[in-house]
Amino acid sequence: MRRWLSLSVLTGAVLLLAIDSTVLYLAVPSLTRDLDPTATQVLWIGDIYSLAIAGFLVTMGNVADRIGRKKLLLIGSAAFGAASILAAFAPTAGVLIDARLLLGIAGATLMPSTLSLIRNIFSDPVERTRAIAIWSAAAASGIALGPIIGGALLEHFWWGSVFLINIPVMLAVIIVGAIVLPESKNPDSGRFDLLSSALSMLAIVPFVALIKRIAGGTFDLLALALAIAAGLGMWLFVRRQRKASHPMVDVELFRNGAFSGAVSVNFISVFAMSGTLFFFSQYLQLARDLGPLEAGLAQLPTALAAMGAVILVGILLRRLGRGRAIALALMIGAAGLVLVGVLESADNLLWLVLALVPLGLGIGISETLSVDAVVSAVPPAKSGAASSISETAYELGAAMGIAILGSLMSVFYRAHLVLPAGAGGEDAARDSLARAAAELDPAHPALVAAHDAFIASMQTTTFIAAAVMAIGAVVAWRLIPNSRASVEHHG
16 A cells, blocks of 8 residues: 555656646746747747756766665755745746756656656566556656646636646655655665766757757857767766766666667657647647637647556557557557647647547557666666666657757748738747737738748648657667566566
């Protein structure tokens, strides 16, 4: 009983983190009115959270292995609550970006702790697969639940309320977690390697910043400097890990096809989904004129399908084996994205909403099986470090999905935008549909042109996301073995 109560605390924490990565999507229009951020600041408000989590995950996974996973989880929960209050009452776009950065750093302490605690609490492979399925469903459905919760709050309160919901959940995690969670750490973790921690950030953060810059259409000296910094950081990091007696990331793990394939799949599926959903929320409000709550509810099928995946995971694993099951799931997700792309210009919204079902189902199944593959591929003592690799792939996928697909969408938007001569409002329309909708009358020719360009660019971007997910299916098919049960590591 205590095991499952512990799982509910850990699932609550990860559900909140996932909700927090998307809860802000619907708040973009009202936030734009209040804080008047630039288009670049809007992307940073969306992105900095996942970027900070990705940058700090490897470090925090190792801190958890050393000081204790329960202890770090409780400290992180308190910090997350404090950063949420700062974000809720941010007076400017700059302060909000800083608060989201702090939320991301605190979030990085929670993610690897939850997964490695599950790995240690559930020693039975069958029970562990079920526990990870529930954990993954929370992570996947949280991404889709964010807009619904955000929408419900935005109907009644100001945009800052989307952060205040974190407070009661974090209080519950701290109080219940302190009572029921067991403490676990790696008994043979060695000293904390500060240089490796700095190098891991040097590899990840400039890389994501570089991608944002290139996708935004700029390749200059700064972009070149970022590319060199990221490449150098990665090379130095890997070199140091190979020589260290207690490496932060066991790079030898990547020689294991099941492990590297599962990490790749994790990255690819979240990349495609988060990049699409970030703009889908805006599409429903700005292009379909739905209120925030209606827009959130329209995305409910994704969350329900991701939760429903829990039921199918065991059946698919037994029938097909892990690799083929993940490949099939990603192809279902890709088909969902193709349908979404086709139906974005259709008049009937119902068909578009139903097209989200295969997307949620595909993500839910592939996430569960790929996370289970990662965690099962290592001995329990290294579960924190392995979890943090898996989570880094997840958060990098989210950050880069928004950055790359978001920047591509901006490029396509400007390419598709044909403004009528002499109508005025050109600056607002060129900036974004959100700004055009905030500043221009509904019948204004520049707003109509912006609306059409937004839908056309959204479709192109969704098709690209579908292609990315199909590539993920090929990776899973080729690299992940077709074992039909939870893989246990012996030795």
